Amino acid sequence: MVQSKVQPEILNRVFGLYYNGRVGTAFTMECKGSQFLVTAKHMFRRSAFPESTTIGLLTEEGKYTPYEVEIKYPKNQQVDIAVMKLKDNQYISKEYSNPNTSKELALGQDVFYLGFPSGYDKVLMPFSGTKRPIPFIKKACFSGRFNNLHTRMIFDGYVNEGFSGGPVCYKPDSSEIMSIAAVVAHYYPEKQPVINKDCQSVGSYVETNTGIIIAYDISEAVKVAERWNVI
Numbered sequence: 001m002v003q004s005k006v007q008p009e010i011l012n013r014v015f016g017l018y019y020n021g022r023v024g025t026a027f028t029m030e031c032k033g034s035q036f037l038v039t040a041k042h043m044f045r046r047s048a049f050p051e052s053t054t055i056g057l058l059t060e061e062g063k064y065t066p067y068e069v070e071i072k073y074p075k076n077q078q079v080d081i082a083v084m085k086l087k088d089n090q091y092i093s094k095e096y097s098n099p100n101t102s103k104e105l106a107l108g109q110d111v112f113y114l115g116f117p118s119g120y121d122k123v124l125m126p127f128s129g130t131k132r133p134i135p136f137i138k139k140a141c142f143s144g145r146f147n148n149l150h151t152r153m154i155f156d157g158y159v160n161e162g163f164s165g166g167p168v169c170y171k172p173d174s175s176e177i178m179s180i181a182a183v184v185a186h187y188y189p190e191k192q193p194v195i196n197k198d199c200q201s202v203g204s205y206v207e208t209n210t211g212i213i214i215a216y217d218i219s220e221a222v223k224v225a226e227r228w229n230v231i
Contacts, residue, residue, distance in 0.1 A: 006112050007178050009098035010169045014135040016058030016116035020046045025115035025166035028093040031225035035091045037084040038221045039165030040185050060131040062122040072224050080185040081216050083224040100218045102181035104172035109142050111170045115163030151217035158211050159187050168215050180218050188212035
């Protein structure tokens with residue numbers, strides 16, 4: 001049994017995601033009797049945001065199993081979230097009791113975020129009794145929200161390629177069970193000048209990781225999932 005500060009309610013939900021040449025992360029979420037997969041919307045940009053497709057989920061070391069999914073996106077196109085439903089209403093993980101909410105998340109509170117960095121799908125330790133790799137776990141601090149889009153959240157931490165779509169989780173004061181607060185979108189970039197050996201700028205710039213994570217409130221994913229259940 002693998003010991004972790006992140007509880008099984010979150011850890012066992014997380015899968016590596018492969019689609020159209022890109023790697024990312026997805027996680028399961030239940031809503032009104034169905035299970036969904038949540039990831040970042042930009043994972044589907046190269047395919048012009050399809051309504052249905054086949055994705056690969058990391059089910060064994062280095063192996064992505066194909067699954068047919070339907071996809072819905074938030075009505076607000078700025079929100080970098082996509083919600084998938086497996087064909088025939090399949091469940092890809094067990095159903096757990098963790099809430100999907102950021103309501104008790106306080107500014108300055110520590111959070112964990114999970115994902116599969118590019119290139120590590122063949123080297124990560126598997127869950128006990130399975131061949132499915134355990135996701136990376138990283139720690140951050142809840143730094144704030146943007147005032148023009150309150151569901152866009154800011155965390156102080158570093159994400160690598162492959163973390164897009166991963167869950168951000170925390171432990172509320174009122175419960176022993178962790179909650180999922182947000183979905184990782186990307187890091188905030190900063191341009192830095194390229195200099196030569198004499199420390200002079202050569203007129204070019206490189207994009208660097210500032211250590212600021214942009215994520216979107218899990219409530220946006222819940223709203224999308226609820227649209228499947230509207231009669």
